[in-house]
Amino acid sequence: MSDAENRAIARERVIESMEQSAEVYGLSRSAGRIYGVLYFATEPLSIPELVEETGYAKSTISNVTRTLTRIGLIHRRSSEGGGRRVQYSAEREIWFILQDVLQQYVQREVQTTLRTVQRAESQLPDGEDGTEAERIAALRGTYEDLQEVITLAADLSAAELREALEEYER
Amino acid sequence: MSDAENRAIARERVIESMEQSAEVYGLSRSAGRIYGVLYFATEPLSIPELVEETGYAKSTISNVTRTLTRIGLIHRRSSEGGGRRVQYSAEREIWFILQDVLQQYVQREVQTTLRTVQRAESQLPDGEDGTEAERIAALRGTYEDLQEVITLAADLSAAELREALEEYER
DNA sequence: CCGTTTATTCGGTACACTCCGAACAAACAA
DNA sequence: TTGTTTGTTCGGAGTGTACCGAATAAACGG
Known part of the structure; x- marks a missing residue:
């Protein structure tokens, strides 16, 4: 197995664990996965990118990111460079x-x-x-x-x- | 207002608060009320008595008492005096x-x-x-x-x- | 101006959960 | 035995939630 594959597997395991934890804290599984993807992202992600990474519908991403932002689990950086695109990053602490x-x-x-x-x-x-x-x-x-x-x-x-x-x- | 009425109102307020707390802890409202009634009871109560006190159906009492017992919120004293009747009391600590x-x-x-x-x-x-x-x-x-x-x-x-x-x- | 991309909102479906009532089982009283 | 009381289990109605896809709104590029 290649190093890249190993990294992907390790990452996926941790994200699955976050899905589980999300349920314990009264959030949806999708919230856990979205947080997890952002946790490992090296740079902020937009909604279309999150759609691509997680497989969830655009509307789901929109709704879940709102609640995650409200709770403080992720941060919303409106418009990088003046564009309409919204960027999200995980609070890693x-x-x-x-x-x-x-x-x-x-x-x-x-x-x-x-x-x-x-x-x-x-x-x-x-x-x-x-x-x-x-x-x-x-x-x-x-x-x-x-x-x-x-x-x-x-x-x-x-x-x-x-x-x-x-x-x-x- | 009579003292008895005041006591009843105070008791009811606290029990309602327990219903609320139950939801926060991932339990049903009925679980909160059943626990609350047992918390204030001066002696262990049977299922029919809990039906009388809470207004819930017998089956609901049966199911909820099982989970509350499993979690350790209430105690089950099987058959006081050899009877079939099961008695429940609240863990008050x-x-x-x-x-x-x-x-x-x-x-x-x-x-x-x-x-x-x-x-x-x-x-x-x-x-x-x-x-x-x-x-x-x-x-x-x-x-x-x-x-x-x-x-x-x-x-x-x-x-x-x-x-x-x-x-x-x- | 018009088309494209992005974000939110809305309606609908699928699913889980709560609670009820009925059926059933088990113990007792006569 | 038969009737009564108690406890559990089962099926179903009602409700809330997660998620999806479509419609809408808003911003940009041409």
């Missing part, structure tokens, strides 16, 4: 992406839950210690810890996070 | 649940991705430093950090995790 997910989605979810729980708690009769009060208070405690953990983690790099946990072990 | 998710799903996902990336890397021609090799090596690095972080975090309680990050800040 996976950790940045994960931090974004942590901040935009996980933190948001935790925050709204926490607020709901707090509002429910204040709805309860004062000084009550029934089952509801107890259970809701327990929920609030856990979510407060969670929120703090996520807020702190979102400011660290992967290496720093690793270091923080490794140091704590001792 | 949210952090245990999150640890399970971390270990069973996130860690698994990271591990398989890492393995795929490593295999792809070894597939590449030796001593090569083309684009593919570089990009794949970068991926592997990030995922190695990630795996380590998740492994360490899975062993800590929410409070410990919080402490670890707070100590690192200084």
Whole structure:
């Protein structure tokens, strides 16, 4: 087998893995493949080029690139050289992406839950210690810890996070 | 408004929030509600009781309780007193649940991705430093950090995790 | 100006998922 | 045994999503 073929196989394996991961993160397989193709591209690609590389329909590429751009997984460089052609490139710092997910989605979810729980708690009769009060208070405690953990983690790099946990072990 | 009504409203709010969370975690709304009802129940509930409390069909309760049990969100106590009746109770330690998710799903996902990336890397021609090799090596690095972080975090309680990050800040 | 290339939007198809109700199976009570 | 209660399984209706192809819009080159 030639070196070029080996490279193509390795690349394809990783892209397939990205398709899989995309599904886990609630995205479509096409999103995983498009991101993967851009991840390995040496220069930004246009929509027609992505059609060529992935085999998906133009409309699919258009829709998926929009959501990927919105999430921050790829970057849109409008019009290289004044042309109409739009160029896309991948955000290759996976950790940045994960931090974004942590901040935009996980933190948001935790925050709204926490607020709901707090509002429910204040709805309860004062000084009550029934089952509801107890259970809701327990929920609030856990979510407060969670929120703090996520807020702190979102400011660290992967290496720093690793270091923080490794140091704590001792 | 009576205290009982206030309690019911607070409980309902939290359960609705759990329905929402369930969707975020890739479960159905019914799963969120069933878990919520069990979370507030003072004693284990049977399937007919869950039908009564949630309004869902018997078959829905049966299917959803199975998946919730498999994931570890609720516990199944077969036959209290030798009867056929099956009893379900909620795992109320949210952090245990999150640890399970971390270990069973996130860690698994990271591990398989890492393995795929490593295999792809070894597939590449030796001593090569083309684009593919570089990009794949970068991926592997990030995922190695990630795996380590998740492994360490899975062993800590929410409070410990919080402490670890707070100590690192200084 | 007109034809070509590029990007978005729209309608439609295929598919998966949620939930329901009915049928079935298993255990108990009489 | 027969009737009743409980739990699971199966088929189907309704819904949402992914993707495609066609129509449309927008920009450029001649």
